[in-house]
Amino acid sequence: MVSHSLRRRLGGVAAVAVLLGTFAVVTPAQATSGGNDVRKLTRSVTLAGLLRHLVALQAIATLNGGNRASGGPGYDRSADYVATLMRHAGYTVTRQPFQFNFCEDTGSSFAQNSPTPTTYADQTDYDVLDCSGNGTATGLVVPVDLALTTPNASSSGCEATDFTPAVAGNIALLQRGTCPFGQKVANAEAAGAIGAIMMNQGNSTAPDRQNLFFGTLGNPVGIPAISVSYPMGVAFAGTPNLNVTITTQTIAEVRDTENVFAESRWGDPDEVVMVGAHLDSEPDTAGINDNGTGSAGILEVALQMRKMKTKNKVRFAWWGAEESNLAGSTFYVNNLTDEQRAAIALYLNFDMIGSPNYTFGVYDGDDSAGQGSGPGPAGSAQIEAVFQAFFAARGEATAAADFTGRSDYGPFIATGIPAGGLFTGAEVQKTEADVALWGGVAGAQYDPCYHAPCDSLTPERNGADAALYRQLRREYRLFGNVNTFAFDTNADAVATAVATFANDTSTIPPRPAALSGTRSAAARGAAAGSLTE
Template sequence: MKFFNALLYGALLFSEVSAAKKLTASQVEGDIKKSKLRKTLVDLNNIGKKHGGNRAFGLPGYKASVDYIYKELKKHKKYLDTHIQPFNYTFEQTRDIQVRGPDGEDVYVITLIYNVGTPAGGVTAPLALVPIDDTRGSGCFADQWEGVDAKDKLVLVKRGSCAISDKLKLAKKAGARGVLLVHNAPGEGITSATLSAENLELIVPVGVIPQEVGNAWRKRIEGGESLEVTLLVDSFYETRETWNIIAETKQGDPKNVVMMGAHLDSVQEGPGINDDGSGTAGILEIAKSFTKYTGYKNKVRFAWWGAEESGLAGSYFYGEQLTEKEADSIRFYFNYDMIGSPKPQYWVQASKPADRVGGDILAAWLRKKGKTVEWEEFGESSDYAAFIALGIPSSGIFTGADAETDPCYHLACDTIDNIHWDALTLNTKTAGRAAAQFALSLKGVPARDKTTPNPKNKRAIAARFELWQKKRTLASNSHKCNHKTKEVV
């Protein structure tokens, strides 16, 4: 009887495996439905609504987002191995920011992530000007500060061209008490940005003000007036735990992994439904599709990164934890950050020939569907950065984050109404096809022994985390302003 039962079990198992469909790129593409993408984004939007309007690192909306995605993945535990990767990072929040103009008027102002506080009550000081340089960027280089009387003043600097933190570091070296950053586009649709936790002790307080206000003040100063303004920033920082989610197919060779990722967190200003709910929903649907198929050689891994908006922290943490052997096994990484912008343009990211192996798959399918595709080289603005640093070939799709492509970028209006559904659906289908093709064959992808991680880059990642550890120590003595006094210079 035991022998008969074993035969019956074996026959049933063989029947189940035989009935499973063999993976093809077309089948994964066909599984991607606009309605399913919409459901995920509606759910993420509702999470934002229920948790203070955002899903940001260190706040309840992010934990709720992690719980939601993890629960969805665990429904497929028969086919996917899923785990949560915890890590600690420095959380910063601006509780209050104010600017009072030279005529006593309140001025519209926004803060930036990892802003530093002014003395309690703010800083009142004369305004100094950094000359506008639209070629190299204003205030980006030390020579642009030569001749600027910044000591003990607030400095008016135009936004753009280089990292804002670079401008603030130079302002501190020049003796400035703070910076009023003039937005580089008209109106009050001012987008936030991160100054990165590692810069907390290196920069001065900053407020971003409308272009029209900053230009008017500049004109008055250039006309001979002396203007005095007040900047108040009440911020605090502390160490908080956060999480990445990693899932991978049970099938496939663990020595040959195709990986894709999207960041799960939003900025504090809004629920982040395009940035990056779009990528989050997209790779979730691709992961679900892979649970239906068999017959592919290479393992497929999916990642939802934490604290991207705070400095790419989750993906860098993941990269820093990889052994050389584990890094070698990741043959290609795809990054999907903002793939549903309301007025989309289609950029495929790649810098090196190895990157183009995956990028060409994405670009070819988008072009086949009638889209104009432009190539974009990698910078350091999304979660591909850690993989590039490790020498892992990478690519991705990006549909834009400027005023033209996504007017709600990093704003409260990045809600369920801020998605181009056809673009999101097409980009997810394209991403699914690329993942399936690489799951079946990595032909043409350079072997890892030809793209060995640069030891210098590996050390740079480790050094970054050593610096972050120092910031976590600093954050344990949470910095706070009490607003009871005022300093005037």
């Protein structure tokens, strides 16, 4: 490990070069037959190897403003780190530049002026929607076409006709559902609203439809816009003459960033197994769990399989600007030719695989849980089955992770490419039923530092709840904001799935060219990611 004083003297690029040297000696899985490939690769992916990458990513963040966000130097050095390792390992490395809307809020406040003066807490009572406008808005709260009774089938704000003249000069209360958040807020702005409050939908009792949520508008708007929980939204709607003030301090501009790809030397180029994780963090955090864990996980798997002669081509992807509405993966998929798209047999996604208060989530390819979005494209169920078999062999329970579209699988399944992957949880609170399966702390988020500065190797120093983290450490071994058992186990699952499909995709149904433009129910939801219902 590079000492603190040495890192300070070296500066960013040189420090990363020294860190790279600590990973130069690895013992990769050797070329063997298919079944042995899976076992040997899984054994060769070690916790020590994984954690070294997290140390490197933290060092990069520390040397570059405390973050690794796309559009900034921390992300650029993270991309250098991955690309250098992959090139030295013998992979064909490609760096794909693109532009995206960089949006960041640097401060905010939200208060009720009347009838009951109340000050609300950021990221507890409300959150600034990504790409919100900058400024202060004070006015009456005007509900817009809300659906507050079962089944809460809301299309609030999706049409210009939803807005009455009363919204002009005031603050629109909108409800999640049917169309993108950005469309709703843009319509509110066009109707003369000076601010917007987006309440959750409340169409089920699930936490992700009731609680405070984190969303993005996709493109910058000109008015302050925040999100609140469904119960808070209902309370606002039922309060006559409710007057509030919203203040947001935001940045919105176009910036340059890139995706990084590393392709295996061997394998059929017409049968590509894609493996991806987003490399960027939020602008105010090092992003050690989100998504240092996914990035480090696929990086270590790639390093350990560099000498493995696989039947199919394997393409590893580290996505830029995932935190800006999946900009990197969307750019990549949208710029594929029909032939390139047809050559991708499947996509495996790993976003947050070491949450400290974890669940073992496996993307629900067949929609067996019957919740949220529908099944993924044909072949997604077969991907899910490989992960389920892995966890069953380990004696570990799993949870069905819905294809909500909040990560980089979204653009792939939107174009008919089967997908699957792992997810250990973000802002949703752990339940007593979860604790019975995986231990941990009920009532706390799966990742208590989700999208916060404490998603680092020193969470308490960066603002985490010290009492909660003491409680978590009594149950688990944590490495900063990462649960080492969850991370290590999931990395083995990554290795198992990659090696399985790298040698055999026969379980994945052929994808007729005519299906490339079709969308499953899950794909329609995933196309807009966290923008929609």
